[in-house]
Amino acid sequence: MATQVNYDDVNVGDEIPTLVVGPVTRHDLALYCGASGDHNPIHTDSDFAKKAGLGDVIVHGMLQMAYLGRLLTDWVPQDRLREFNSRFTAMARPHDTITCTGKITEKFEEGGEKRVRVEIAAATDKGDTTLQGSAVVALG
Amino acid sequence: MLDKSKIGHEFEPVTFRVDEGRLRFFAKAIGETNPIHFDEAAAKAAGHPGVVAPPTFVGCLEMDKPDPFEMVSVVGGDLSKALHGNQTFVYHHPVYAGDHITYKSRIKNIYDKKGGALEFIDVETDAINQDGTLTAVIGQSVVIRNS
Numbered sequence: 001m002a003t004q005v006n007y008d009d010v011n012v013g014d015e016i017p018t019l020v021v022g023p024v025t026r027h028d029l030a031l032y033c034g035a036s037g038d039h040n041p042i043h044t045d046s047d048f049a050k051k052a053g054l055g056d057v058i059v060h061g062m063l064q065m066a067y068l069g070r071l072l073t074d075w076v077p078q079d080r081l082r083e084f085n086s087r088f089t090a091m092a093r094p095h096d097t098i099t100c101t102g103k104i105t106e107k108f109e110e111g112g113e114k115r116v117r118v119e120i121a122a123a124t125d126k127g128d129t130t131l132q133g134s135a136v137v138a139l140g
Numbered sequence: 141m142l143d144k145s146k147i148g149h150e151f152e153p154v155t156f157r158v159d160e161g162r163l164r165f166f167a168k169a170i171g172e173t174n175p176i177h178f179d180e181a182a183a184k185a186a187g188h189p190g191v192v193a194p195p196t197f198v199g200c201l202e203m204d205k206p207d208p209f210e211m212v213s214v215v216g217g218d219l220s221k222a223l224h225g226n227q228t229f230v231y232h233h234p235v236y237a238g239d240h241i242t243y244k245s246r247i248k249n250i251y252d253k254k255g256g257a258l259e260f261i262d263v264e265t266d267a268i269n270q271d272g273t274l275t276a277v278i279g280q281s282v283v284i285r286n287s
């Protein structure tokens with residue numbers, strides 16, 4: 001659970017605690033399909049995914065973004081989160097283990113708050129970076 | 141080619157209740173371990189009025205609408221060729237179990253790259269709660285693979 005992180009105690013270049021999830025199973029994809037409301041069959045139906053030219057089902061980008069959300073809210077309370085962005089740069093597959101990382105790239109004041117920008121990424125154990133993004137977090 | 145005349149198209153607003161059971165299911169699906177996301181007592185003990193929706197949930201609930209991929213169909217795209225390219229959230233207010241969230245979406249841009257091999261649909265959505273408070277502005281970019 002998130003602990004108190006102070007603006008003055010963090011520096012550009014600091015890494016936030018890593019989150020490792022997985023290996024992701026087909027069952028995980030089925031649960032996320034139902035819970036998220038994203039019923040696109042490319043994530044759960046390998047027949048459909050093959051026909052769509054993907055070879056097999058792919059892990060929801062938004063499931064991995066939810067893992068990045070956990071990375072952030074394990075670090076600071078969620079009500080500190082101001083912006084959260086991600087590009088989906090490669091596909092993850094069942095059996096991949098997803099490692100989520102973040103590094104502080106900027107400290108600034110905005111909206112009357114002390115804020116930091118964190119570069120975040122998700123990568124598979126095969127070495128593919130699947131998500132790349134950033135978050136803005138207000139610190140005390 | 142996608143129908144670029146749909147830039148600016150506004151989708152019919154939809155309103156959905158944030159169900160506590162759905163949040164429990166969502167927390168399980170994403171492996172969330174912080175009980176404020178699935179246990180009302182824990183959420184209240186932490187000072188929240190109810191179970192707290194995780195950061196991406198507000199972008200997911202809109203998928204409950206009858207055609208969640210209408211941004212693809214309305215511009216003439218093929219869903220089997222569609223992938224999620226980019227997602228953004230700007231947060232203004234928390235979302236809790238019991239909230240009713242109204243989604244107001246529009247097509248912000250349609251463009252292509254690599255000589256039309258990739259086409260992009262950018263959608264922007266305001267997520268507004270039952271008090272008329274903007275909770276988040278959600279941006280989504282869908283990629284259509286034509287190659």
